[in-house]
Structures are given as C-alpha cells and as structure tokens.
Amino acid sequence: MSRIEQVLQTLKGQGRKALIPYITAGDPHPDRTVELMHTLVSAGADIIELGVPFSDPMADGPVIAQACERALSHGTSLRQVIAMVKEFRKTDNETPVVLMGYLNPMEAMGYEAFADAAADAGVDGILTVDLPPEEAEDVAPLFSARNLDPIFLLAPTTTDDRISAISEHSSGYVYYVSFKGVTGAAKINVEEVAEKVGHIHALTALPVGVGFGIRDAETAAAVGRVSDGVIVGSVLVDTIARNQADTDQLKRALTDLLHPMREALDSLAS
Amino acid sequence: MSVKLTKEMLSALPDNRGHFGVFGGRFVSETLMDSLMTLEREYLRLKEDPDFQAAFDKDLAHYVGRPSPLYFAERLTRETGGAQIWLKREDLNHTGAHKVNNTIGQALLAAFLGKKRIIAETGAGQHGVATATVCARLGLECHVFMGAEDVQRQALNVYRMKLLGAQVHAVESGTRTLKDAMNDAMRDWVSNVDDTFYIIGTVAGPHPYPLLVRDFQAVIGRETRQQSLDQAGKLPDALVACVGGGSNAIGMFYPFLTDESVELYGVEAGGLGIESGQHAAPLCAGRPGVLHGNRTYLMEDENGQIAGTHSVSAGLDYPGVGPEHSWLKDVGRANYVSVTDEEALDGFRTLTRVEGIMPALESSHAVAYALKLAAGMDKDQMVVINVSGRGDKDIHTIAQLDGIEI
Numbered sequence: 001m002s003r004i005e006q007v008l009q010t011l012k013g014q015g016r017k018a019l020i021p022y023i024t025a026g027d028p029h030p031d032r033t034v035e036l037m038h039t040l041v042s043a044g045a046d047i048i049e050l051g052v053p054f055s056d057p058m059a060d061g062p063v064i065a066q067a068c069e070r071a072l073s074h075g076t077s078l079r080q081v082i083a084m085v086k087e088f089r090k091t092d093n094e095t096p097v098v099l100m101g102y103l104n105p106m107e108a109m110g111y112e113a114f115a116d117a118a119a120d121a122g123v124d125g126i127l128t129v130d131l132p133p134e135e136a137e138d139v140a141p142l143f144s145a146r147n148l149d150p151i152f153l154l155a156p157t158t159t160d161d162r163i164s165a166i167s168e169h170s171s172g173y174v175y176y177v178s179f180k181g182v183t184g185a186a187k188i189n190v191e192e193v194a195e196k197v198g199h200i201h202a203l204t205a206l207p208v209g210v211g212f213g214i215r216d217a218e219t220a221a222a223v224g225r226v227s228d229g230v231i232v233g234s235v236l237v238d239t240i241a242r243n244q245a246d247t248d249q250l251k252r253a254l255t256d257l258l259h260p261m262r263e264a265l266d267s268l269a270s
Numbered sequence: 271m272s273v274k275l276t277k278e279m280l281s282a283l284p285d286n287r288g289h290f291g292v293f294g295g296r297f298v299s300e301t302l303m304d305s306l307m308t309l310e311r312e313y314l315r316l317k318e319d320p321d322f323q324a325a326f327d328k329d330l331a332h333y334v335g336r337p338s339p340l341y342f343a344e345r346l347t348r349e350t351g352g353a354q355i356w357l358k359r360e361d362l363n364h365t366g367a368h369k370v371n372n373t374i375g376q377a378l379l380a381a382f383l384g385k386k387r388i389i390a391e392t393g394a395g396q397h398g399v400a401t402a403t404v405c406a407r408l409g410l411e412c413h414v415f416m417g418a419e420d421v422q423r424q425a426l427n428v429y430r431m432k433l434l435g436a437q438v439h440a441v442e443s444g445t446r447t448l449k450d451a452m453n454d455a456m457r458d459w460v461s462n463v464d465d466t467f468y469i470i471g472t473v474a475g476p477h478p479y480p481l482l483v484r485d486f487q488a489v490i491g492r493e494t495r496q497q498s499l500d501q502a503g504k505l506p507d508a509l510v511a512c513v514g515g516g517s518n519a520i521g522m523f524y525p526f527l528t529d530e531s532v533e534l535y536g537v538e539a540g541g542l543g544i545e546s547g548q549h550a551a552p553l554c555a556g557r558p559g560v561l562h563g564n565r566t567y568l569m570e571d572e573n574g575q576i577a578g579t580h581s582v583s584a585g586l587d588y589p590g591v592g593p594e595h596s597w598l599k600d601v602g603r604a605n606y607v608s609v610t611d612e613e614a615l616d617g618f619r620t621l622t623r624v625e626g627i628m629p630a631l632e633s634s635h636a637v638a639y640a641l642k643l644a645a646g647m648d649k650d651q652m653v654v655i656n657v658s659g660r661g662d663k664d665i666h667t668i669a670q671l672d673g674i675e676i
Binding site for chain 2: 054055056057058059060061062065069072077078079102103104105106107108109129130131132134135152153154155156157158159162166177180181182185
C-alpha cells in the first residue's frame, strides 16, 4: 500500500478529511521550499502537492503562473525539486508528497530517469496537468512500477465513461477540478460540486480530493463535507507572494491560513 | 532517411488520437477533453457533409476571392538567373493572408456547433484580423489574445481588429509574444468552454486542430497543383513556404506529399542566426517535447522550460511547430531550413523592387530562401513560393529598421 493510500485510509477510519496544500517549488526561493513544506505539515497538512514550475502553465491563473515565474527566475529545475523532496524526507517520513506540474520538464528529463529519481527521493504521487490517461499509456506504468501513484484530474465536463476509465488509470486519489476555469478563480459552486462528487463516488472506490476555489475555512468545510479531501493552492501561493520578504512572517501567515481549515475539516468528523 | 509516401499512408494520419507518428496527440487538462472530442466527432462528420463543403467552397470563392493566382515572376526569374520562380498569391486573399482560409472554415464549424463566442490567439495579427473579420460577418462576439510585445510592433493590425469589433487582450505574461497569447487563449477557453469556440490559427494545438486547420488550408496546394499543370504544363520541382506554426506550409505541401518529384522546403525564422540562439527555428535546432496540447519539435532549455524566441517577424516568433511538420521532417519528406532576419529583409526588398509585390515579413523568409535555391537550379525547372501574406502590416517595422519615422 502506498503512503498516500495509508494516510487516506487512516483518515477515513477516523472519519476525517484530508487537507492537501499546494505550493510551487522554488517560490519564493529554492532554498526556502523545504522549510515551507515542514511549515505546511505543522499547520495540519496530510499530503503536500508540490508544484514543479513550468514556463507555460496553461491551466493556471495569474497567481500560480507568477509563482512559476519567480521559481524559474532562480533556475528551479525538476531535478532540484526532486532534491527538495529528498531533503524533506530526512526529517519527515510520514507525509506523502505529490509532484504536480506539466509534462514537458518530465519529458526533457526522460520518463524513466524521472521515475527512478522521484521514487528514490521519496515522492509518492505524480499529477501531470496536461497528461490525460489516453496519452499516459507508456508513462503511467513506469510510475506504478515504482510505487508512485499516478493521479489524474476529473472535471465538471468529464463524462461518466471517462470518470470510470480515468479512475481505472489512477491510484492514491483522483483530483476533482471544482469548476471550469483556471486555478485561483473564485467560481466554486458547492452544490454543483456535491452533486458531481457524489456521482464520482458512485463510479469509483478511490478517494476524491477536490481542488480549485478553496480559499478559507468555510469553503474547506463545505467541500470537505462532500469529498475525501480538499486541495488548497492559489490562496497559499498568494500568501507566499505577499510575505516573501520575511520568512518568519511568511510561516506565520501560512499557518494562520491553514490552521482554521484544519479545524473546520476536523469539526466535520463524525 | 526518406520514405515514399502513399495515399494509404497519409489517410491513416493522424491516427484516431491525433498522432502523426510520435508527434501530435492531445495533451490538455481534463476540462477541455470533452470539447475536443465533440469537435473531433463533429468535424469528421461535417468533413463528409456535402452541404458543409459547399458552404466552405462558396465562401472561399465569393468572400475570400479564391482561387488566388499562381503568378510567373518573369523579371525576378531573369534577375536570379536560375529556375523559373512562380508566386502563389495568398497575399491577394481578403484580409491579406492565407489565414482567412482557416477562419472561414472554423467559423462555419462554430456555427454548426451553435457557439456564439469566439476566441483566437494571434502573433503578427493576421490570424486575429482574419478571425475578427469572419466574426463581424457572422455577428459573433470575438476576443483576440495577443502578446503585449506584438501589440506594439503590429499596431496597425490591432486597430484593424478593433474596427472589426473584436476585443484585443494584450498578454503581459511570459515572453509577451505568440506562445503566451496561446496560453491565455487556452485559459479563456477552459473558463468559458460551454459557449466558446477557440479558432486556433495554425496547425498546432491539440487534436483535432492540426488536422482540421491543415484540411482548410490545403486549398492552397490543391489550387497550386492544378494551376501548375494548367499554366506550366507540369508539376513544380520545388515548393517553398515559411514555417512558424506551419499552416501556410502544410496547406501548400499536403496535396503534393505523394508527388515524389516535388521537393518541399519549409523555411524557419533564423533570427540573428541559428548559432546565436536568437531564433525561432525548432525544426532546425530544437528537439521533441510537449507544448500547447501536442508533441512536436520545440525550442526549450535542458530542463524542459520553453525557450524565448526571436524573429523580426511576429508571425514566426513561436517556439513550437505543427506536429505534421515534425513528422515530415523525421520521415525525410520535407526539408526544413532557416534564413536570418537580415536575409528575410533582403527578400522583402527584392520582391518589392523587382516585381512590385510587397510580401509579409513571414513570407519574405520563403522568398529569401527560394532565391538562393532557384539560383542553383536549371532554367527549365520551376520553383513555387507561397507568398502567404502581404507586407503592409510590416511597413512600420521596416521603416524603423531604416531609421525612418512614419
């Protein structure tokens, strides 16, 4: 059983929901990413999604696109991101880490070399925004063979046939994109999310994480009520952008943001 | 490595997931998959629908003004002193470039799909103008995404789009050129996928775009083939077209792919020279990767980040290229070469002075290479240059290089 599956199963046994923060590796500086990852864990993260910066992040809104630009201005590469996970693992062997990004940096590194290095560093899952399962037939098995969970996206536009097919290619969890749009847009409609996630639960046994549009304790609780976990990205990345000058202040700001979400999610526990 | 291509081989490309060999495909976020599959299904149906084809042909004849002439450039041929040089005059189309062939086709598709809101990306502005034009004619809401740098260097086209009723969005992210315009168009599309049709301007992007844009542009090559037989009594020995994304080139090449005797030359933007790194020539100097929904040759760094590009011509200033070109390169059917900014400007000046035809800076790359090519060929041979657009939009750029304020 993968580290992701273990964590999600334990939470489920406790009737709790997963809190899954996203930050972009290398933002505001590559030297600070590992420290921020530990901060996320202290503030209540169950799983970390670590963004791999890309020059052309087509599915992201301006907040995460600018984080990519900041990270790339310091030359943050996929190899460095993997090294950050290795560093993180020296003191945290519990918290699953999912690398989230776009395909081309992996293709440039070579899929086998990437999968080897990621597994060796202690990465647990791979989420590639621009890689639908149809194009992942050669790649996903390389991940699975190394106990890396391939995590795919589901969207409001995904048909039932595709939900079933995509779930069959996924392990760990599936990531439901809560609305039609880019990251950071404030468009979430909780009733629509509830309906669709309920439907997804009927079609797959995998846990369903919901991302896009979760920005505070209230939205986290509303979405946590109907899903197995919430993914929080742009609001954290925006906090990093606004507090990048002072590390202590930044860590406090991230904690102040995540902690109420943790409490709101745990208050749902039955 | 070169293969003889047969009709059977070509009819199997792209495969049902949009692959040309290892290139092409559909690399997009899940939200767009349903729309792309619907578009593919509807396009494949309409492609065989005589009413749809008749509507397309009628618009090309009466709105665009096709067929465009194949013109024998007699004086240019004499001055060059080699093969006969013929010009396929796409610059004479309504709106002044080949781009309109495709926007007419895609606007018809949008109408059949009931979409009322159109988005497009543009580099030089020609595709933006061609999109705004068909939207004006059909009464559709039109949004054009254009890199902020291109907005500056193509001010005339920006104003034309505004006159046509389009909203032009200047894109400030990344390198502020065509690739970033495409990123923002994709972001808009994913946010408005229910009511919006994305008219992609070149043979790149996710399947089925490389297929349908090529089909709409193939009218260029079909006409050229017939006109060559009618006017010269034979097929050309060589075809030369510029390649940014590659839509005018694939449109010219495609109907000739099985004609082994016809050499194909795609001319990329060599910028300040390939060795300078300041260029936009992924087929000449890049490697395969994935960007904007397809696998193709790209300009990228060793970490897979997309590289900045440089070309004097905004329409060629793009780090990728249509996947079918990548395939044609790898199977050896087409030759991909480059000319520098300076050579392209010389091509512009030569064609303007010798034939009284002012080509777009994009097309000037094809002109420049064809002049070198023709000079080394026999007098009884025949070269066709695709003059993909007219140069009026570039007058400011050229005046600026000459130090003249207009």
